[in-house]
Amino acid sequence: MPERVRSRPGSGVAAVAAVAATYVYFLIFAEFAFLELVRAVAPERLRLVMAGLGAGGVLGAMGAARWYAAERSQTQLAWAFRVCAAAAGLALAARGVPLLLAAGVAAGLGLGAQTVWLAAGLRAALPPGRLGLGVGLGTGLAYALCNVPALFAATPRQQTAVALGVALAAGWLPRAFARSSSPSAPAAGLAGAVLARWVVVLLALVWMDSAAFFVIQHAPELRAATWEGAAALAANAGVHLGAAVVAGALLDRGWHGRIAALATLALAVACLVLNGRLPPVLPAAWWYTAGVSLYSTVLVDLPARSGRVSAAAWIYAVAGWIGSALGIGMAQDLASIPSRFVAVAAGTVAVALIVRWRAVTAGALVLAGGIATPGRSADAADAPVSLGREVYIAEGCMHCHSQFVRPRVASDVERWGPAAELGPLLRATPPLFGNRRQGPDLANVGNRRSPEWNRLHLQEPRAVSPGSRMPAYAYLFAPGDRRGDALVAYLASLGAETAPRRQEMIGRWTPRAGPVLPPGEARTRFVQLCAPCHGPEGRGDGPVAGRLSLRPPDWAVTPWRHVPREADAEVALARIIKFGLPGLPMAGHEYLPDGDVVGLARHLRALHRGGSPALVVASPP
Amino acid sequence: MSAAGGAASPPFGRTIARHSLGWLAAANLVGVWLGVSLLWPAAGDLLAPFTFGRWVPLHLDWQLYGWCALPLVGALVAWAFDPGHPAAEHHAAAAFGAWSLALLLGGAGWLGGVVSGKLFLDWQGWTRPLLPAAMHILWALLAAHTGWRWRRLSVLQRSLRALLLAGLLIVPTALYWAADRGGFPPVNPDSGGATGASLLGSTLGLVTIYLLLPALLGLAAPRRGGWLAVALAVSWLAFVAVDRGHASHHDGAQIVALGVLLLWIPLWPLGWGAFGWPAETRPWRHAAAGWWAVLVLSGWLTFLPGLSERLKFTHALVAHAHLAMAGLVTSVNAVVLVTLTGRPAPRGVFAAWQAGCALFVGAMLVVGWNEAEQAAELYRGEGAAQVGFILRLAGGLAMTAASVRWLLDAWSGRKGGTR
Numbered sequence A: 001m002p003e004r005v006r007s008r009p010g011s012g013v014a015a016v017a018a019v020a021a022t023y024v025y026f027l028i029f030a031e032f033a034f035l036e037l038v039r040a041v042a043p044e045r046l047r048l049v050m051a052g053l054g055a056g057g058v059l060g061a062m063g064a065a066r067w068y069a070a071e072r073s074q075t076q077l078a079w080a081f082r083v084c085a086a087a088a089g090l091a092l093a094a095r096g097v098p099l100l101l102a103a104g105v106a107a108g109l110g111l112g113a114q115t116v117w118l119a120a121g122l123r124a125a126l127p128p129g130r131l132g133l134g135v136g137l138g139t140g141l142a143y144a145l146c147n148v149p150a151l152f153a154a155t156p157r158q159q160t161a162v163a164l165g166v167a168l169a170a171g172w173l174p175r176a177f178a179r180s181s182s183p184s185a186p187a188a189g190l191a192g193a194v195l196a197r198w199v200v201v202l203l204a205l206v207w208m209d210s211a212a213f214f215v216i217q218h219a220p221e222l223r224a225a226t227w228e229g230a231a232a233l234a235a236n237a238g239v240h241l242g243a244a245v246v247a248g249a250l251l252d253r254g255w256h257g258r259i260a261a262l263a264t265l266a267l268a269v270a271c272l273v274l275n276g277r278l279p280p281v282l283p284a285a286w287w288y289t290a291g292v293s294l295y296s297t298v299l300v301d302l303p304a305r306s307g308r309v310s311a312a313a314w315i316y317a318v319a320g321w322i323g324s325a326l327g328i329g330m331a332q333d334l335a336s337i338p339s340r341f342v343a344v345a346a347g348t349v350a351v352a353l354i355v356r357w358r359a360v361t362a363g364a365l366v367l368a369g370g371i372a373t374p375g376r377s378a379d380a381a382d383a384p385v386s387l388g389r390e391v392y393i394a395e396g397c398m399h400c401h402s403q404f405v406r407p408r409v410a411s412d413v414e415r416w417g418p419a420a421e422l423g424p425l426l427r428a429t430p431p432l433f434g435n436r437r438q439g440p441d442l443a444n445v446g447n448r449r450s451p452e453w454n455r456l457h458l459q460e461p462r463a464v465s466p467g468s469r470m471p472a473y474a475y476l477f478a479p480g481d482r483r484g485d486a487l488v489a490y491l492a493s494l495g496a497e498t499a500p501r502r503q504e505m506i507g508r509w510t511p512r513a514g515p516v517l518p519p520g521e522a523r524t525r526f527v528q529l530c531a532p533c534h535g536p537e538g539r540g541d542g543p544v545a546g547r548l549s550l551r552p553p554d555w556a557v558t559p560w561r562h563v564p565r566e567a568d569a570e571v572a573l574a575r576i577i578k579f580g581l582p583g584l585p586m587a588g589h590e591y592l593p594d595g596d597v598v599g600l601a602r603h604l605r606a607l608h609r610g611g612s613p614a615l616v617v618a619s620p621p
Numbered sequence B: 001m002s003a004a005g006g007a008a009s010p011p012f013g014r015t016i017a018r019h020s021l022g023w024l025a026a027a028n029l030v031g032v033w034l035g036v037s038l039l040w041p042a043a044g045d046l047l048a049p050f051t052f053g054r055w056v057p058l059h060l061d062w063q064l065y066g067w068c069a070l071p072l073v074g075a076l077v078a079w080a081f082d083p084g085h086p087a088a089e090h091h092a093a094a095a096f097g098a099w100s101l102a103l104l105l106g107g108a109g110w111l112g113g114v115v116s117g118k119l120f121l122d123w124q125g126w127t128r129p130l131l132p133a134a135m136h137i138l139w140a141l142l143a144a145h146t147g148w149r150w151r152r153l154s155v156l157q158r159s160l161r162a163l164l165l166a167g168l169l170i171v172p173t174a175l176y177w178a179a180d181r182g183g184f185p186p187v188n189p190d191s192g193g194a195t196g197a198s199l200l201g202s203t204l205g206l207v208t209i210y211l212l213l214p215a216l217l218g219l220a221a222p223r224r225g226g227w228l229a230v231a232l233a234v235s236w237l238a239f240v241a242v243d244r245g246h247a248s249h250h251d252g253a254q255i256v257a258l259g260v261l262l263l264w265i266p267l268w269p270l271g272w273g274a275f276g277w278p279a280e281t282r283p284w285r286h287a288a289a290g291w292w293a294v295l296v297l298s299g300w301l302t303f304l305p306g307l308s309e310r311l312k313f314t315h316a317l318v319a320h321a322h323l324a325m326a327g328l329v330t331s332v333n334a335v336v337l338v339t340l341t342g343r344p345a346p347r348g349v350f351a352a353w354q355a356g357c358a359l360f361v362g363a364m365l366v367v368g369w370n371e372a373e374q375a376a377e378l379y380r381g382e383g384a385a386q387v388g389f390i391l392r393l394a395g396g397l398a399m400t401a402a403s404v405r406w407l408l409d410a411w412s413g414r415k416g417g418t419r
Helices: A011-041 A043-066 A070-093 A097-125 A131-146 A156-170 A192-218 A220-227 A230-251 A256-274 A284-306 A309-334 A339-353 A358-372 A384-394 A410-416 A422-426 A451-459 A483-493 A496-508 A519-529 A569-579 A594-607 B013-039 B041-045 B052-068 B070-080 B088-111 B130-152 B155-178 B196-216 B226-241 B252-273 B279-303 B307-311 B315-341 B349-370 B375-380 B383-411
Strands: none
Touching (some): A011 A070, A011 A131, A011 A156, A043 A070, A043 A097, A043 A309, A070 A156, A097 A284, A097 A309, A192 A220, A230 A284, A256 A284, A451 A483, A519 A594, B013 B041, B013 B052, B013 B070, B013 B088, B013 B315, B013 B383, B052 B070, B052 B088, B052 B315, B070 B088, B070 B130, B070 B196, B070 B315, B130 B155, B196 B252, B196 B279, B226 B252, B252 B279, B279 B307, B279 B349, B307 B349, B315 B349, B315 B383, B349 B383
8 A cells, every 4th residue: 555645845855965965975074085084194093993983884873773763753864964964073173083083983873873764764755656766866966966076176174074064954854854644664575585685785785886996096097097087077977877867767667686786797897997807898987986876876775665774774784884894994905806706796696686686687697707707817827828828718819810830731831830740739728729810820920920019919900910800909908907918928939949940941931933013012012011110111100110119220221130241132121021020020921922022022122222231130039 | 281291399399499599690690790890890899808709609609509409409309398298388498598598608708708719619617517507407307208208108219218318418518528628639630620530420420410300300200211220320330440530631541431421412311301391391401402412522522632721721611611500500400490380481581591601601612712822812801802701791691681580580479380
């Protein structure tokens, strides 16, 4: 039977404002400015004061449930806001640890009680069927307000003053709340095992949120990327508000499980991006803000909708306060968010929700877990080559590149280097022979390409190899991600044992007689293949040149570096064009027909104005 | 009844069709994306880190364990399940649901980079037990239904079913074991690919299953089929006799042994022709026979020294794989689905699929044949290779459209004819 509500004008607005005020106080003061005030006075006592804050929160929440009185609920809530205001005032006045500790305990007590009593009153205060929307709007507005640059960039004392004012003003709001005509009409559902499951779900979410917040806050580059600049703050505010309002509207349709699952996914991705396990597909801040807004709305809506004060107390005491403490503590101790923790947290949420959302939730979360798991050994502290091999497997390089030179196929050996014996190859787990060559064979790539070239090519394939079909793997080289360097190390290790044989083979190689690329076409081919490094006129001014450790020479003024004085210059140049220079960024073009190679060699000679004396520089090993 | 000698379509035929066609469409959509990202790599970069190599296992494994396997699993279920059992439909839904869930989760893992590095055996890490688990669920249901029907079965039927169930019980463990990174099949030392014996064994396995299919589907057996059993036994003897180690394609015995398959170009279609198939399966059966002939002949030819050197590692291999999967297997599976559901594929599906497949295979064969001389064009994404890739995409789109059309039809409320 629908609950009868004594209507009161402005009740809904007051409820939204009260939700917003509660979150503003928590976000700008309890979670941020207060800690900065403590850090400024006694950084070594920060944990003690935080423990006081947390203990106060747990006591406040549980006490609020014990002493809740429906007929005096508006007064109780108003006084909770006032206690919060007083705590902020005390923090402003405090100059030593004892008063700061007292302020922390008071803030915890007030906030703990305030959240429980607010949740108890919202169901009556907001229009039927609009509870979620109201909560979402209040939550989103609070997060958006906290991202207003003037408030965000204010000093901790200014922020504390704002929090004081907000709490003080919010003390007047409960008067406008509509009240239920029936003093105790809790909805069925959020009790017993169901409540326990939700406490676990929200605990995991608050834990992840707090840890992620702490990591971002204490890493200058992450902090800069997340919260510096008006544009970033405006984007955060928009994501917060949008996500919270949408979540609220969906909660009115009973989407609690799905919203919690989505929040878990978003926070898990944010955590994995922050610890470098995932590349920043989207900025971590966006995942983080969306996830936080989603679950924050659930955090208020769920107990409010149930009408059970005890449920609110358990959720805020255990999930809210203890979850925050665990998250911050973990981040303080480890300075990161371990992938295993993320996996366990996501798995825990899945198990907790699975009873109701068996298919959807389990699928979505395992999907998230699967996508978030970069590969078998990416978590292992392997040597770079071993890790690089895992990356090679995980990224599916074998679907385009073989690692097998056929010993009886002359063109294979000429292009890709000497064949290796089958026995040792089969001892790899597993052998990575592949079965297609949409790109070159990589069996001996370590003696065909320098690590520097491989790195550039992986990051921007078409900048180095125009027309290449290879995807860009720049994300493997993101700060803190070891995978890119490991992959380069693995590629450098391939073919080490065949390098001497290949050098002998190159020394014997001469171009086959046949049609040679005409000068005009040779110039076109040069511009296409060589200009990215050498520039269109061979001046060493191509767009990639500046990124190379050894800048390509300016052939207008520089003698040949690698053409022996006594050698046939055309053949020597053809060898360099076809096979590259081992250890240097100059890569070979093994797949080019000999006629193209000779045509390019002649074009190079035509470009060369660097004087006749040839300079011999020994190739590095 | 649309054809003589057929059994009634099982009540769960549509469940089989929906799951099978769902995976066909999903794998094809991934295939189209692969074709797009090869032509326009910058488009693929948009989804980084889910790059080309991450998507390939989804295409390969969803085709193999989804589309290629599920219709055959459906035939097995149709044969073993008790159609009169009140929960038969529910059981079929559970078995196919578990299988599909395994594929879905497997796909998530593969996309996340959790792969083995062994083609078609990407079940690795946390995904490794998924499909074996689904297989065990299927096996338990098969065994339960066999138990419920036990008293109504003859001694011969009981023996055959017990034998088959015992054999099937090994499959999940075998798959789990095969996915281990430590094991690797014999390798042709001169090509880095499969040996002749391996190719012979895997193809004979397919022939054996295909010869059993009409019986699993409940079609009346021909009067004289003993000669097929003899031919099959002789073929398996050839497999047993040939060197199954790391043998080269330059080894004459390997060439001759693989040549045994040539006998099956006429034998298998002849064997199938003796059964009373539904009339709606006719075009698919003819197409299957055609693709089978091309597959076996081209497979044997490309194994020969000289041709192997030219075509190995090239897109001709892609052509060959699609000859097998998109040409032969799809046509056979279409026969199975039409038989199990009692309804033909929607109008236009057959033509679109076969034309798309032919275009795809032809384009890849030409690209592969020219690859040795035109590797530069292939790597630079220009010239004839690029035209071939565009044609391939067109063929892939046609096949995808056909599969989606058929899937939608399977999901629609229209009921097919009950035979």
